[in-house]
Amino acid sequence: MKNVVVCLMPGAKFDRATGGLFGAARRLDAPLTAVIPGPADDELVATIAQQADTVICADASELTAYQPELTLAVLQTVCEQLQPDIVLLSGDTYSQELTPRLAGRLGGSSIGDAQGLAIEGDHLRVTRSVYGGKAMAVVELRRSPAVVWVRARSFDPEPARETPGTVETRAVELSEAARRHVNATEIIERHVETTGDVRLEDATVIVSGGRGLGGPEPFEELKQLASTMGAQMAASRAACDAGWVPPHWQVGQTGKKVAPELYLAIALSGASQHLMGIADAKVITAINTDEDAPIFRHCQFGIVEDYRNIVGPLREKLASLLS
Numbered sequence: 444m445k446n447v448v449v450c451l452m453p454g455a456k457f458d459r460a461t462g463g464l465f466g467a468a469r470r471l472d473a474p475l476t477a478v479i480p481g482p483a484d485d486e487l488v489a490t491i492a493q494q495a496d497t498v499i500c501a502d503a504s505e506l507t508a509y510q511p512e513l514t515l516a517v518l519q520t521v522c523e524q525l526q527p528d529i530v531l532l533s534g535d536t537y538s539q540e541l542t543p544r545l546a547g548r549l550g551g552s553s554i555g556d557a558q559g560l561a562i563e564g565d566h567l568r569v570t571r572s573v574y575g576g577k578a579m580a581v582v583e584l585r586r587s588p589a590v591v592w593v594r595a596r597s598f599d600p601e602p603a604r605e606t607p608g609t610v611e612t613r614a615v616e617l618s619e620a621a622r623r624h625v626n627a628t629e630i631i632e633r634h635v636e637t638t639g640d641v642r643l644e645d646a647t648v649i650v651s652g653g654r655g656l657g658g659p660e661p662f663e664e665l666k667q668l669a670s671t672m673g674a675q676m677a678a679s680r681a682a683c684d685a686g687w688v689p690p691h692w693q694v695g696q697t698g699k700k701v702a703p704e705l706y707l708a709i710a711l712s713g714a715s716q717h718l719m720g721i722a723d724a725k726v727i728t729a730i731n732t733d734e735d736a737p738i739f740r741h742c743q744f745g746i747v748e749d750y751r752n753i754v755g756p757l758r759e760k761l762a763s764l765l766s
């Protein structure tokens with residue numbers, strides 16, 4: 444029987460993505476331990492106890508907020524004690540950063556962006572999309588532990604267990620080697636990016652802009668449209684790299700993977716790397732002047748037109764319908 448550990452990040456919440464992470468872990472049908480590094484509020488611990496057999500609140504005195512080296516050292520220490528076969532993390536930026544490093548420290552194997560998990564014999568098999576979503580690859584992780592981050596919303600949450608798991612607070616003493624890693628890094632400053640109420644990965648409607656908008660100003664008009672629709676804002680990498688919008692708006696291979704009911708793509712071409720981030724969108728709609736833009740081969744509805752002739756009238760029409 445495989446022993447599965449789910450690692451959360453400091454400050455984690457029990458949102459749709461965390462629910463999906465535990466859904467993925469519980470479907471492996473193996474003893475499940477959740478590790479919460481740093482301080483965790485009682486409500487979160489109680490909710491996690493409804494998902495896992497055991498919850499370990501890993502308490503290292505310095506770990507008050509996410510710090511990569513320290514979080515990694517704490518997770519490594521607890522995993523070395525638990526000796527899991529499988530370690531699962533979420534798809535957030537912190538987890539993506541730590542997954543391969545944790546695998547390296549534990550002497551295991553690692554992969555990211557899992558959309559399916561299955562135990563075959565002694566090994567974990569991970570299904571993930573490749574070639575911009577054109578094909579699915581099944582990868583067997585042969586070196587234990589298999590350390591994997593899962594794509595947000597790819598797995599449905601499971602209902603709360605009838606009997607909550609046990610909760611243990613464990614003081615974590617770092618090894619000399621771990622302490623050296625931690626001391627090698629110092630956080631000088633923290634900048635918290637303001638994000639909307641809803642994480643992009645959890646948004647049900649997204650308005651996304653690309654390089655064709657020509658600068659940061661048109662994004663203000665898109666924001667008004669998004670506000671009318673109750674949508675979150677996103678962008679292509681070209682728009683983010685140009686500094687027109689914040690980097691955390693980026694959707695795609697090297698950005699967020701989103702799964703909204705509606706994705707409205709405005710003046711973005713639909714490069715394969717962008718499409719990788721919207722493969723799970725239910726309905727894609729595009730506005731683009733170029734009828735040959737790749738996005739038109741992937742959308743259910745498209746308008747070949749200058750966005751300036753569409754966005755304003757669309758917002759006014761929606762506002763009048765909703766008022």
Ligand SMILES: Cc1cc2nc3c(=O)[nH]c(=O)nc-3n(C[C@H](O)[C@H](O)[C@H](O)COP(=O)(O)OP(=O)(O)OC[C@H]3O[C@@H](n4cnc5c(N)ncnc54)[C@H](O)[C@@H]3O)c2cc1C
Nearest residue numbers: 653654655679680681695696697698710711712717732750
């Ligand atoms: C390793 C790697 C990883 C990458 N990861 C990502 C990623 O995560 N996300 C991502 O987005 N990209 C990523 N890219 C970049 C990707 O290849 C494209 O360069 C990028 O997505 C293009 O952005 P865009 O569609 O906004 O710009 P463009 O491709 O320049 O498209 C602009 C579009 O706007 C249209 N347009 C112009 N004017 C108007 C107008 N007035 N009205 C309506 N339409 C108009 C044009 O017809 C065109 O189709 C990655 C690339 C690499 C190599």
